[in-house]
Amino acid sequence: MSHTAGTVIVSVSSILMIAASLWVLISGSSQEYYQPWNVPFGSFYLRIDPLSALFLLLLGVVGGLSALYSHAYFSEEKTHRSLAGYWFFYFILFGGMSLVFTAYNGVLFLMAWEGMSLASFFLVLHENHREEVRKAGWIYFVATHGGTAFLLVLFGIIGSSLEVWDFNAFQYPAVGGTFLFILAWIGFGTKGVLGVLYGLGKRDMKEILAYSSIEHIGIIGMGLGVGLYGMSRSLGVAALLGFTACLFHVINHGFLKSSLFLGAGSVLHATHTGNIEELGGLFKKLPKTGALFGLSSFGIAGLPPLNGFVGEFLLLLSVVALCIQGRAFLDIFLALVVLLSLGIIGGGSVACFTRLFGVTFLGEPRKDKEIHPIERGTWIFPLYILAGSNFLMGIGSLGLAPLVFGAVVSTLPDISYQTAIDTVRILRQTLLPLGMLGVLFLSVLFLLYRIRNSILKRRSVDSSPTWDCGYILPSPRMQYTGSSFSQPILRLFRGLLQIKEAFHWEGRLFPTSASYASKLYDVAMRTVYEPILRSITKVATRIYGLQEGRNQVYILYIALTLLILMVMFLGGIP
Secondary structure (H helix, E strand, C coil), X not given: CCHHHHHHHHHHHHHHHHHHHHHHHXXXXXXXXXXXXXXXXXXXXXXXXXXXXXXXXXXXXXXXXXXXHHHHHCCCHHHXXXXXXXXXXXXXXXXXXXXXXXXXXXXXXXXXXXXXXXXXXXXHHHHCCCHHHHHHHHHHHHHHHHHHHHHHHHHHHHCCCCCECEHHHCCCCCCXXXXXXHHHHHHHHHHHXXXXXXXXXXXXXXXXXXXXXXXXXXXXXXXXXXXXXXXXXXXXXXXXXXXXXXXXXXXXXXXXXXXXXXHHHHHHHHHCCCEHHHCCCCCCCCHHHHHHHHHHHHHHCCCCCCXXXXXHHHHHHHHHHHHHHHCCHHHHHHHHHHHHHHHHHHHHHHHHHHHHHHHHHCCCCCCCCCCCCCCCHHHCHHHHHHHHHHHHHHHCHHXXXXXXXXXXXXXXXXXXXXXXXXXXXHHHHHHHXXXXXXXXXXXXXXXXXXXXXXXXXXXXXXXXXXXXXXXXXXXXXXXXXXHHXXXXXXXXXXXXXXXXXXXXXXXXXXXXXXXXEEEEECHHHHHHHHHHHHHHHHHHHXXXXXXXXXXXXXXXXXXXXXXXXXXXXXXXXX
């Protein structure tokens, strides 16, 4: 398959997916397809409802634009390497994720999940000549299959008395809502705090963005937790606002993080490095990429009037509703816990993306690098669409609210009509002023910009070096580095993190040389994933000797396997 054909197929599929998703969301109807399946606990049961349509809409937009970006990104590579494997696994990933969102049977869901995970694994390993890529791929492999194992156990528990694991037949255990909320906060709130702290300590652009995703999964999880707790306490408005905040942030994060990852890819392609300590001053070479990356950085940091602010503000609103509706000590205590977590995550996110954008695009280059800027065609078009969507969804969040709220209500049939009307009124009274303030703010900025241009048009504008405090030999090494920017923040949380620092100082009053280095270790990586990978490598090395390379030995293996199976299942050899 040609490179262009792969791009066209995914793009057309994305357009069809977007159209079908919008039809389901606007009409509010659901579509089902059911066929018996001769697989234990399985049935071929597909269902598209407003909730799954919302995720399919996100997949269609992001998947289609990523395919267009891939067409530009691999345009040079296709001349000396076949990209058929890349597009093959991209198709499987795209189809697998679609099936994950629409599968209504546990076995079908697990098979789709496994296909999606394996396709992602091979896409991660596309540049397998790099050691760090191979390591990241195997870590991803272990993490996703660990998730598959937990899902299998979950389905086995809640479907233990069923012949077919259809989702509408699952029997959910009676677990208290308070317990569910506490689990959600511990699992997601703590993950959010640690995610933003690890993001502050990393130096690779994509690694920083990956840890930022962990942070925002924490925010999504807290919204889910508020919704679960509100349902258990019959606090309908708080529950609806929590679930709505959760879905709003899913959509916003999908658009924002996709834009940032594509921007990081442009930086990596132009400079051949993702280490921010080696970058700087890229705004002069990549002005369009820098502007769009900066706009998405503002959004992901939760700053108004962009879309990242909306989801977090709705989460705060759900916490306020929880306090007003509940008024019990536990309600207020858990609300304060969410506020504290969200405050740490929000402040850390602003610091994280100020550091990422500032060190990468502002200042002066920290190393002399040959830069190959490309900002045309499908290199920049997906970034314009995603960044523009982030802007529009921020000031026009009221237009998105009916789709999101409709998806929430469709999954909660026990919510009363009056509760839904009260929540809609709160959303309207909140999102409309936010959008109007955003438009007013941007109008003032545009007016000031025009006034500035009109004043400068009548004057001569000269450029000169920045004031250097009287020091006549400034150099790029005198700039803030990413490590020096984040060091004071990370030291506040030293008890939660594993930070290794090394100082070197020669001389006393007038040192001839001095250096400082720091490294932040991921506790989960060192205590969970790396030991598992070492164990897998050790076992694989020991069984490697079984691959003799002779057909006679392989036939013997087959015969022994058949013998064992006959003894186990037939009670002996017939």
